[in-house]
Amino acid sequence: MSLTTVRGLKSEIYVPITPSPVWSSLDKPLSECTVAFCTAGGVHLKSQKRFILSGDYSFREIPSDTPASELMVSHGGFDNSDVNKDINSMFPIDRLHELEREGFIGKVAPVLFGFMGGGGNVNKFKEETGPAIAQILKREGVDIAVFTGGCGTCHRSATIVQRAVEAVGISTIIIAALPPIAKQQGAPRITAPHVPIGSNAGEPNNIAMQTAILKDTLVQVEEMTTFGQMKTLPYEYRQNV
Amino acid sequence: MSITFETAKQHQNDPAVLCCLRTKGTVISASDLEDPSIFPDLEESGLLTFPEHALTIGQVLGATLEQDADSMTPLTPELVSHFLENPKNESESQKITTSTFTDEDPTRETQVIRFNIDKLVGQIELPTGLNVNALPFATAPSKKAEDKVIRTLTQRAYPVEQVCVGEETTFKDKVLTIREALCKESLKADPLVKNVELDIIRPEDRHVYSNTIMDVIPIGTKVEGILGEGITNVMNGVVVVLTGVDEKGIQVHEFGSCEGYLDEKIRFGRPGSPDLEDIMIRVNVTVQENTGMERRGPYAAHKACDYIIQEIRDVLKEVSADASADQKIFRDWKKSGKPRVILVKEIMGQGAMHDNVLLPNEPAGVIGGRRNVDLGNVPVVLSPNEVRDGGIHALTCIGPATKEVTRHYFREPLVNLMAEDDEIDLAGVVFIGSPQVNDEKSYVSARLGALAEALDVEGAIVTTEGFGNNHIDFAENIEQIGRRGIHVVGVSFCAYQGQLVVGNKYMDAMVELNKDPEGFENEILADSTICPSDAERALVMLKTKMAGIPIESANRKWSQEVIDANEQLIP
Secondary structure, eight states: OOOOOOTTTBOSSOOOOOOOOOOOOOSSGGGEEEEEEEBBBOOEESOOOOOTTOOOOEEEEEEEOOOGGGGGEEOOOSHHHHHHGGGGGTSHHHHHHHHHHHHHSEEESSSSEEEEEETTTTTHHIIIIIIHHHHHHHHHHHHEEEEOOOSHHHHHHHHHHHHHHTTTTEEEEEEOOOHHHHTTTTTTEEEEOOOOOOOTTTTTTTTTHHHHHHHHHHHHHHOOOOOOEEEEEEEOOOOOO | OBBOOHHHHHTTSSSOOOOOOOOTTOOGGGGBBOOGGHHHHHHHSOOOOOTTOOEEEEETTTTTEEOOOOTTOBOOOOESSOSSSSSSOHHTTTTOOOOOOOOOOSOOOOOOOOOEOOOOOOOOOOOTTGGGGGGSOOOOOSSSSOOOEEEEEEEEEEEEEEEEEEOEEEEETTTEEEETHHHHGGGGOOEEEEEEEEEEGGGGGGOEOOEEEEEEOOEEEEEEESTTTTEEEEESEOOOEEEEOOOOOOOOOOOOOOOEEHHHHHHSSSTSSTTTTTTEEEEEEEETTTTTTTSSHHHHHHHHHHHHHHHHHHHHSSSSSSSEEEEEEEEEEEEEOOEEEEEEEEEOOBTTTTTTTESSSTTTOOTOOTTTTTTTTTEEOOOHHHHHHHOOEEEOOOOOTTTTOOOHTOOOOHHHHHOTTTTTTEEEEEEEESSSSSHHHHHHHHHHHHHHHHTTTTTTEEESSSTTTTHOOOHHHHHHHHTTTTTEEEOOOOOOTTSSOOOOOOSSSEOOOOOOOTOOSSBBBBTTTTTTHHHHHHHHHHHHHHHHOOOBBSSSSSOHHHHHHHHHHHH
């Protein structure tokens, strides 16, 4: 075998490893907890400014009494068909209120968050967006924050923000369609239903599935005891694109 | 976290750091040590600093701790006794070659001398005069193995110097005329298409505002044979640029945008972009509102555009061979005695605008092809000639700077380089989709591994367009090939914005595609796609790896200097 070879070549791309643990344990029952929801799936009020699709590290505060019909998505990282049908498939705001009425959780936090995680600037999310969202949630007395990403890059952004929120003493969990990214990026807790990116919180208009995913996820916040745990959830939905 | 003995062996030259509190008298083993692969993170966060005289893992295994020490303490001569000053290098000690006689009675008359060889590196020299045919292994082949041509493709080039719109579609004397009514007719291609406009942009008039560029499509047509063989007529000096919005004016299939002035938003001369001297035929499609981010909307726009191109193809078919200015011959080879390799091209397959048409009837066409999402994103093998004859029509729109448009595949530098290289045998070009669902990602990657194994290749180059969730597939595709003992090189845009989020030990020879000074997806069409220089680095890296010559590990952060230095080493 005669091959033209070169000595001294160097690999040009760094291959990463998981970041260090961050952990806040939950010290009260779910029925007494204030629960917030944050998504990197580009959800915002129709009256708010659209996200810049090529990369935007700003975030939108969503008052939790907003009707689902007032919400929309601006995000190019995943097929929008499902969120266009039902915003709850990414941002299950209606399910949260139902869980509050049922007494499954204490209450829904007054403010929820949407940001556009795709194409994001890692440092900005780490140093600005994450800590800013964490401070507001802390101020509002939030006990648990549940996250969804959208595409791969927004799983990364979601996890960066999740870690910032966990770091201020709030227990967090991400419902991940791409669990390896959440794991690699150091998500404290992960649930993984079998869902495609774009409907990370369950099939659109399937209230039973969305409720089950959200409930199981919240139960995991109570049950998981160490950093980086992941639980696969037995719900499956395949998007018909 | 403690490490295993195997990990300790791999990292024997890395510093030894205690993973947990250990008391005086402890005899150090792997389970007392921290994983060196997380040292950079620990150092970065200030949790760990190394003294100059820190001992290596190879030195401390079996040594005794002389005082209590906390976790994250680097071990030094002051802290331990009985460490090795110069530990034996594991890999050197393995080079010893042994041979033993077999149990057979040596006095028996057997006409042969037989002994077992456990491991042999290098050559055996035997005196001449032996009967060569009696040797139990092959000597130099008596007959030179011959390379075979499997198929031949002839591309006839027809220069175009002027394009205009008129009564009838014609191509005469280097002037292409496109029938005006064609735009309206093209609405028939799909009910979601609401309007189609076409204009001609000459090289000198490029400061023209444009919607985001969905694709750049060469104009070619089959005259004889099927895709990959026979004769194809191609127009030179002209290219179709597809743009689009929905009825509300929202840009179609954007994830990152190159909406703006064409002269500013295109990196001219990339394999996928228009060349500096090209005339652009801009086809601007309006699709039904809210379908621009769904799978059907962009596909409808591509179909309408293809309808227009087909009428141009039909006149191009009729042009006489004599009128062609240039003729290129492409061959698919079966090269004997050369290491077999494959090129794996990961393409988007997450639905929406993340899709591609494989093997259309016409070069770079739409009709007759199958979309990789419909095929379940499983690996599909094309011959190099099929790729170079327009076997891929890209519906994809990821970031404009990193997406591979249809013209990119038509002029893919890695396909050309690997197909023409005399030292390797390119067995095929494998297209594998990046699915939307995580489980499916593992499924298709595993099939890729099985395919590489069945093809019995020695090496592979894996490329991906874009960045983000497709990097999961990228990592897994490389792993599935690498774990089978096949040498792999990975090629992707990562730089700053696209930093890898998952990785594995087989990703040790990587080529960076970034061309943006800040390392961002910069919204200039095709800027950070594979160029000939990237292809050359990737192929030399693969050959070097196959020859067993080490590739140095990557720096922790992206830096252009590394790429420049590699570039300088290319023969």
